[in-house]
Amino acid sequence: MRAKFLLSGLLAAALCGPALAQTTxxxxxxxxxxxxxxxxxxxxxxxxxxxxxxxxxxxxxxxxxxxxxxxxxxxxxxxxxxxxxxxxxxxxxxxxxxxxxxxxxxxxxxxxxxxxxxxxxxxxxxxxxxxxxxxxxxxxxxxxxxxxxxxxxxxxxxxxxxxxxxxxxxxxxxxxxxxxxxxxxxxxxxxxxxxxxxxxxxxxxxxxxxxxxKTYADFALEVTNPGGHSSAPRAENAIVQLAGALTRIGAHHFTPEVNDITRDYFVKAADFVSDPLLAAAMRAFAKDPTDKAAIAVLRGNPATIGKIATTCVPTMASAGHGLNALPQRATAFVNCRIFPGHSPQEVMAELKAVAAEPAMTIRQIDPEFTTASPxxxxxxxxxxxxxxxxxxxxxxxxxxxxxxxxxxxxxxxxxxxxxxxxxxxxxxxxxxxxxxxxxxxxxxxxxxxxxxxxxxxxxxxxxx
Ligand SMILES: [Zn+2]
Missing domain, CATH: 3.40.630.10 (Zn peptidases)
Incomplete structure (x- = not known):
């Protein structure tokens, strides 16, 4: 993994000739x-x-x-x-x-x-x-x-x-x-x-x-139903149930927070940002991570949204097995980037609560390949x-x-x-x-x- 450029997406790009190679x-x-x-x-x-x-x-x-x-x-x-x-x-x-x-x-x-x-x-x-x-x-x-x-x-x-x-x-x-x-x-x-x-x-x-x-984590979300003929719908439909859960997860925001590292970043990187509104939001958030106006600006920018909180986003979904059949299974994957100091288990519990769908199961994929780190x-x-x-x-x-x-x-x-x-x-x-x-x-x-x-x-x- 290489994630290098902290101002990625914030600076304008312009190409020009590279420096000459050295020869010692x-x-x-x-x-x-x-x-x-x-x-x-x-x-x-x-x-x-x-x-x-x-x-x-x-x-x-x-x-x-x-x-x-x-x-x-x-x-x-x-x-x-x-x-x-x-x-x-x-x-x-x-x-x-x-x-x-x-x-x-x-x-x-x-x-x-x-x-x-x-x-x-x-x-x-x-x-x-x-x-x-x-x-x-x-x-x-x-x-x-x-x-x-x-x-x-x-x-x-x-x-x-x-x-x-x-x-x-x-x-x-x-x-x-x-x-x-x-x-x-x-x-x-x-x-x-x-x-x-x-x-x-x-x-x-x-x-x-x-x-x-941030800690990388993938979760699999699933709803299963007995299925049946599409001409005789039941109250419970796996696709509708999972879609409802995903909509709620998609609209959910994890609590914004700041640590010593991101505080230093926001204060110093603000000097390089040409948009005065964004620069002001970065400085304000560093001072007070509950500042609602600053959060709204930082959340609205793909280059800063990941720096203020855990983010989770549905990335893949599949469901059903026939055009004329009630779905027996609906599955989706949610990818999370977890703010330091929180565990995947903690985030999984929050997703489950936000989904508010009793029929939905949730599990972490390949938990052994990752670990929470402060x-x-x-x-x-x-x-x-x-x-x-x-x-x-x-x-x-x-x-x-x-x-x-x-x-x-x-x-x-x-x-x-x-x-x-x-x-x-x-x-x-x-x-x-x-x-x-x-x-x-x-x-x-x-x-x-x-x-x-x-x-x-x-x-x-x-x-x-
Ligand atoms: Zn690498």
């Missing part, structure tokens, strides 16, 4: 290693090459001075996870974990202009499935750690590279890794939030870090270090907290009480973000600055 040996190493990783089709299912990505990364670390015993690659089903530990001076301190995933969403070559698994560098961009989600960033963070170790830096806290192998699908390895590393001081997830480049100038506009994400704290140690590192590498850009509407590996750490922060060192134009989509790409113009950011951030966080 370390920057070249980032492009080479991420290209090799993109060429490996690390998609769950037959022919999954996630294990080969792990081998590629192991070799790179060993070439940079890691010992074989410091790197663990564990196969799980057709995938694998990867944990490389660089021990700090004080093993009593919780480590700093760099979290990423090696798998990618599948891509159909026939739909792409370029083959998704043949990396191409063109006009200052690296193209390929996994470029922006999230092989390039994984490699940048890894190369920054290699540079620190090669330079003779010794951290106080251990620095652990922890890469899952099924973040885009079942998250089994994500869950296992989080459990193994639950003693960590904090997690830096390169797959989450990041920097935005100004659409026109291509200069860094702002940087966001992700401190919370927002990570607004930790001044992390925010301070990240702000200094970003501003020293990229200049005085605003730093804004964000809450994602999707899920990443961070949720498994947060569910265990380990603070996790999306903290990607990549800056992109919003119009260049094609994560999970066609012609996925990442701009190569800022590798040197991104490496500097990661080095500064890791140096500071691992030293205290």
């Amino acid at each position: 040996p370390t920057e070249k190493q980032v492009v080479d290693l991420s290209s090799k990783a993109i060429a490996l089709r690390s998609v769950r299912g037959e022919g999954n090459q996630t294990g080969k990505v792990a081998e590629l990364f192991r070799k790179a670390l060993i070439d940079a001075g890691w010992k074989a015993a410091e790197i663990e690659i564990v196969p799980v089903d057709d995938t694998a996870y990867f944990i490389a530990t660089w021990k700090g001076k004080n093993l009593a301190l919780g480590p700093i974990v760099i979290s990423a995933h090696m798998d990618v969403v599948d891509a159909k070559p026939e739909d792409w202009k370029r083959d998704p698994f043949t990396p191409v560098v063109e006009n200052g961009y690296l193209y390929g499935r996994g470029a922006s989600d999230t092989k390039f960033d994984t490699v940048q963070a890894m190369v920054a750690v290699m540079e620190l170790r090669k330079a003779g830096f010794v951290p106080e806290r251990s620095i652990v590279l922890a890469f899952s192998g099924d973040e885009e699908t079942t998250m089994i390895t994500s869950k296992v890794i989080a459990e193994k590393l639950k003693g960590a001081r904090l997690v830096l997830n390169v797959d989450g939030a990041s920097g935005a480049l100004d659409e026109e100038s291509g200069k860094p506009a702002y940087w966001s870090w992700q401190g919370a994400e 927002a990570s704290p607004y930790d001044p140690v992390f925010v301070g270090a990240a702000t200094r590192a970003i501003q020293s590498a990229f200049g005085e850009v605003p730093v804004i907290a964000s809450q994602a509407s999707g899920a990443s590996d961070s949720m498994w750490y947060r569910a265990l009480g380990v603070p996790s922060y999306g903290a990607s060192g990549t800056f992109m134009r919003e119009s260049d973000d094609f994560s999970h989509g066609l012609d996925e790409r990442v701009p190569l113009g800022n590798i040197g600055k991104s490496l500097e950011y990661y080095r500064l951030l890791l140096t500071e966080l691992s030293s205290k």
Whole structure:
């Protein structure tokens, strides 16, 4: 999952030429290693090459001075996870974990202009499935750690590279890794939030870090009837009953709320919003999440509705078995994005109550693939270090907290009480973000600055 651009949908887009590619040996190493990783089709299912990505990364670390015993690659089903530990001076301190995933969403070559698994560098961009989600960033963070170790830096806290192998699908390895590393001081997830480049100038506009994400949950709703001939209707009709329940659910609003992360977002992001009514509503809601006028404005905007409350929406429905038969079954699916701090069970109970249809059953689909997770704290140690590192590498850009509407590996750490922060060192134009989509790409113009950011951030966080 990659849910990056906090102002998505709020800013006007305008395309223009990309920055030039860089050529220092370390920057070249980032492009080479991420290209090799993109060429490996690390998609769950037959022919999954996630294990080969792990081998590629192991070799790179060993070439940079890691010992074989410091790197663990564990196969799980057709995938694998990867944990490389660089021990700090004080093993009593919780480590700093760099979290990423090696798998990618599948891509159909026939739909792409370029083959998704043949990396191409063109006009200052690296193209390929996994470029922006999230092989390039994984490699940048890894190369920054290699540079620190090669330079003779010794951290106080251990620095652990922890890469899952099924973040885009079942998250089994994500869950296992989080459990193994639950003693960590904090997690830096390169797959989450990041920097935005100004659409026109291509200069860094702002940087966001992700401190919370909503919980994904699907529910199946069903009404069954005995059925019968359509010429002899009964009082109870499964389609009518379920349609009534769905109408009530569709009209329902969960209680708006704010946390430290979304408050910071609303206050700071309001400065970038051109619509004065929307900007005022963002500021007002941050101050008072019961402000009815502000809620109405934020609810009316697809870019902000998901940031103020849990949302649930019917997404699929099917019913009946014959044009001349009373329906025996009506089924619908409702997809929810749950505000941090609430469980799927709690939301399911609210949906059941709102549906007010005694004949309707409701159950959660695949509950094992998800978990409720609280927002990570607004930790001044992390925010301070990240702000200094970003501003020293990229200049005085605003730093804004964000809450994602999707899920990443961070949720498994947060569910265990380990603070996790999306903290990607990549800056992109919003119009260049094609994560999970066609012609996925990442701009190569800022590798040197991104490496500097990661080095500064890791140096500071691992030293205290
Ligand atoms: Zn991702």
